[in-house]
Amino acid sequence: MYIYSATDIRAWDEYTILHEPITSIDLMERASQACAEWLQQYQQQTTTGFVIFCGKGNNGGDGLAIARLLAESDHPVTVYILEFGHKGTEDFQTNLARLHGSKAVIKFIPAEENIPALTAGDIIIDALLGSGLNRPLEGLTAKVVKHINQSGLEVIAIDIPSGLMVDSSSIGNTVITAQHTLSFQCYKPAFLVAENESFVGHLHILDIGLHPNFPLEHPAANRWINQALVQSIIKPRNKFAHKGTYGHAAIIAGSQGMMGAATLSAKACLRSGAGKLTTHIPAVGYTIMQIAVPEAMTYTAGKEYIELAVDLGKYDAIGAGPGWAQHDTHKALLESIFQQTTKALILDADALNTMAQHQQLLERLPRHTIITPHPKEFERLFGKSANDFDRIQLALKKAAHFKIIIVLKGRYTLVATPDGLAYFNSTGNPGMATGGSGDVLTGIITGLAAQGYTPSEAAIAGVFLHGLAGDLAAAYTSQESLIASDLVEYLGDAFHQLVL
Numbered sequence: 016m017y018i019y020s021a022t023d024i025r026a027w028d029e030y031t032i033l034h035e036p037i038t039s040i041d042l043m044e045r046a047s048q049a050c051a052e053w054l055q056q057y058q059q060q061t062t063t064g065f066v067i068f069c070g071k072g073n074n075g076g077d078g079l080a081i082a083r084l085l086a087e088s089d090h091p092v093t094v095y096i097l098e099f100g101h102k103g104t105e106d107f108q109t110n111l112a113r114l115h116g117s118k119a120v121i122k123f124i125p126a127e128e129n130i131p132a133l134t135a136g137d138i139i140i141d142a143l144l145g146s147g148l149n150r151p152l153e154g155l156t157a158k159v160v161k162h163i164n165q166s167g168l169e170v171i172a173i174d175i176p177s178g179l180m181v182d183s184s185s186i187g188n189t190v191i192t193a194q195h196t197l198s199f200q201c202y203k204p205a206f207l208v209a210e211n212e213s214f215v216g217h218l219h220i221l222d223i224g225l226h227p228n229f230p231l232e233h234p235a236a237n238r239w240i241n242q243a244l245v246q247s248i249i250k251p252r253n254k255f256a257h258k259g260t261y262g263h264a265a266i267i268a269g270s271q272g273m274m275g276a277a278t279l280s281a282k283a284c285l286r287s288g289a290g291k292l293t294t295h296i297p298a299v300g301y302t303i304m305q306i307a308v309p310e311a312m313t314y315t316a317g318k319e320y321i322e323l324a325v326d327l328g329k330y331d332a333i334g335a336g337p338g339w340a341q342h343d344t345h346k347a348l349l350e351s352i353f354q355q356t357t358k359a360l361i362l363d364a365d366a367l368n369t370m371a372q373h374q375q376l377l378e379r380l381p382r383h384t385i386i387t388p389h390p391k392e393f394e395r396l397f398g399k400s401a402n403d404f405d406r407i408q409l410a411l412k413k414a415a416h417f418k419i420i421i422v423l424k425g426r427y428t429l430v431a432t433p434d435g436l437a438y439f440n441s442t443g444n445p446g447m448a449t450g451g452s453g454d455v456l457t458g459i460i461t462g463l464a465a466q467g468y469t470p471s472e473a474a475i476a477g478v479f480l481h482g483l484a485g486d487l488a489a490a491y492t493s494q495e496s497l498i499a500s501d502l503v504e505y506l507g508d509a510f511h512q513l514v515l
C-alpha cells in the first residue's frame with residue numbers, strides 16, 4: 016500500500032471520478048456518509064449536538080453533507096461557514112443548497128465578532144480546510160481555529176486537522192487540535208510523524224472506495240508495511256530443510272552489566288528462524304549466555320567488553336552493537352568486522368555511537384549494511400534535523416549516499432532503502448518503549464538476513480514482526496507491563512499470523 020502526497024490523493028480522486036465513473040458530488044457524498052456513519056456509531060445519543068465549522072473548499076463541502084446526514088438522523092446540528100470572500104467550490108455550493116432543506120441551523124462567520132461562543136457538551140466537527148491547504152493559517156481562519164482549540168470541547172477533524180500540511184512540517188503553525196481524525200482511504204505523511212501527534216489524536220482511516228486500479232498504475236516512493244507486504248516476503252520452510260539451509264548468524268554483543276542486550280538479540284535471532292547462531296561476547300558473559308541461550312554457540316574475546324571478533328567470513332549475517340558500551344577499542348573492532356563481512360551486516364546501538372565518533376567509518380560501511388538507529392543515534396550519526404519531515408529526507412539521502420538501509424526507529428519505524436524508497440511500519444505500540452526492545456529488533460533482522468532474505472526484505476519483515484510481536488504481547492500483558500523478553504516470547508505468534 017502506498018502513502019500518497021496531497022497531489023497524488025487529488026489525482027486518485029480524479030481517477031476515480033473518471034474511471035468508476037462517479038460524479039465528484041457523489042464521491043463527496045460517499046466520503047461524507049462514511050464520516051456520518053462513524054459519528055453516529057461514536058455518538059449514538061441523538062441529543063448530542065454537533066457544531067460543524069466549514070470552509071468553502073471541498074473539505075467544507077464534506078462538512079455540509081455530514082451536517083445534512085446528521086440532521087436527518089435527528090441530531091441537533093449547527094453549521095458555521097467561514098467567509099473566504101468567494102462562492103466556494105461547485106460541490107460546496109451544491110451541498111449548501113441541499114442543506115437548506117434540512118433542520119440544520121446555518122450561520123456565517125464574516126468577521127471576528129461573529130465567532131460563536133461554544134456550548135459545553137457539543138462536539139465540534141472541523142471541516143475548515145483539508146488536503147488543499149497550501150499555506151499556514153492566518154487572519155480570521157487562525158482566530159477561529161484558536162477559538163476552537165481554547166474551547167476545551169471534543170474536536171473531530173474531517174480528512175486532516177485544519178492547518179496541518181499533508182506533506183511538510185507544520186511546526187509553529189496554527190492547527191486544529193483534534194481528539195479524532197477521520198481521514199479518507201489511505202495514510203498521509205502528516206500522520207506518520209511524532210511532531211503531529213497532538214493535532215491528529217486517534218486516527219481512523221475510512222474506506223471511501225477510491226478506484227483500486229490507481230495504486231497499480233501509480234506507485235509511490237512512500238510505502239506502508241502491512242501484513243500483505245510482509246506475507247509476500249516470508250517464505251514457508253522447505254520440507255527437506257536442515258539447519259544448514261537457514262544460514263549461520265553471528266551476534267557480536269554484550270559487556271559487563273549489559274549481557275541482557277546480547278541474550279535478547281541472540282534469542283530473537285534464533286526465534287526468527289536462523290539455522291545456527293554463534294555469539295561473540297566478552298568472557299564475563301560466557302556463563303550467562305550459555306545458560307540463557309543454550310542453542311547458541313559462544314566465542315569469547317576480551318574480558319569485560321568485546322575486543323576482537325575473528326573468523327567472521329563464514330557467517331551469512333552478522334548483527335553487532337547491542338550492549339557493547341563505549342570503549343576506545345571499538346573503532347578497531349568495527350574496522351575488522353567491516354573487513355571480514357562477506358554477506359549481511361546489521362549494526363545497532365554502540366556500534367552506531369562508535370561510528371558517530373569516527374565518521375570516516377561511515378565511508379567504509381559494506382554495501383547494503385542495515386543500521387538501526389533510534390532518533391538520538393541518528394542525530395549523532397548524521398546531525399540535527401529541523402523537523403521530522405527533514406529527518407526522513409535526510410535518512411533517504413544518507414541511505415542512497417552510503418548505499419545502506421537505514422531503519423529509523425519510532426512509532427512508525429522508517430525503512431529507508433538505497434534506491435529512495437521509504438517504507439513505514441504499521442505495527443507496534445508504546446508498550447515497546449522499554450529497554451531492550453531495540454536489541455530484540457537487531458536479533459530478528461539478523462536472523463532473517465541469515466536465511467537469505469535480502470537486506471531490504473529482512474529490515475521490512477523484521478520491523479513488522481517485531482511490532483506485531485509487541486502488539487500481541489501487549490494484548491496479553493498490557494502495554495505498561497510489556498518487557499523486551501515478551502517480544503521474543505510472542506515472535507512465534509507473530510509468525511503464525513503470517514505463515515498459514
Ligand SMILES: NC(=O)C1=CN([C@@H]2O[C@H](COP(=O)(O)OP(=O)(O)OC[C@H]3O[C@@H](n4cnc5c(N)ncnc54)[C@H](O)[C@@H]3O)[C@@H](O)[C@H]2O)[C@@H](O)CC1
Binds near residue numbers: 029156
Ligand atoms: N472528489 C474529491 O476531490 C474529494 C474531496 N474530498 C474532500 O476535499 C478536500 C480537499 O478539497 P479542496 O481541494 O477543495 O481543499 P480544501 O477544502 O482544503 O480548500 C482548499 C481551498 O482553500 C484555499 N486555501 C489553502 N490554504 C489556505 C489557507 N491557509 N487559508 C485560507 N485558504 C486556504 C485554497 O486556495 C483552496 O481554494 C479533502 O480534504 C476532502 O475533505 C472528499 O469529499 C472526498 C472526495
Ligand SMILES: Nc1ncnc2c1ncn2[C@@H]1O[C@H](COP(=O)(O)OP(=O)(O)O)[C@@H](O)[C@H]1O
Binds near residue numbers: 364443447450456481
Ligand atoms: N511508541 C512506540 N510505538 C511503536 N514502537 C515503539 C514505540 N516505542 C518504541 N518502539 C519500538 O521499540 C524499539 C526501541 O528501540 P531502542 O530505542 O533502540 O530501544 P533499546 O535501546 O532500549 O533496545 C524500536 O524498534 C521502536 O520502533
Ligand SMILES: [K+]
Binds near residue numbers: 141142172174176
Ligand atoms: K479539516
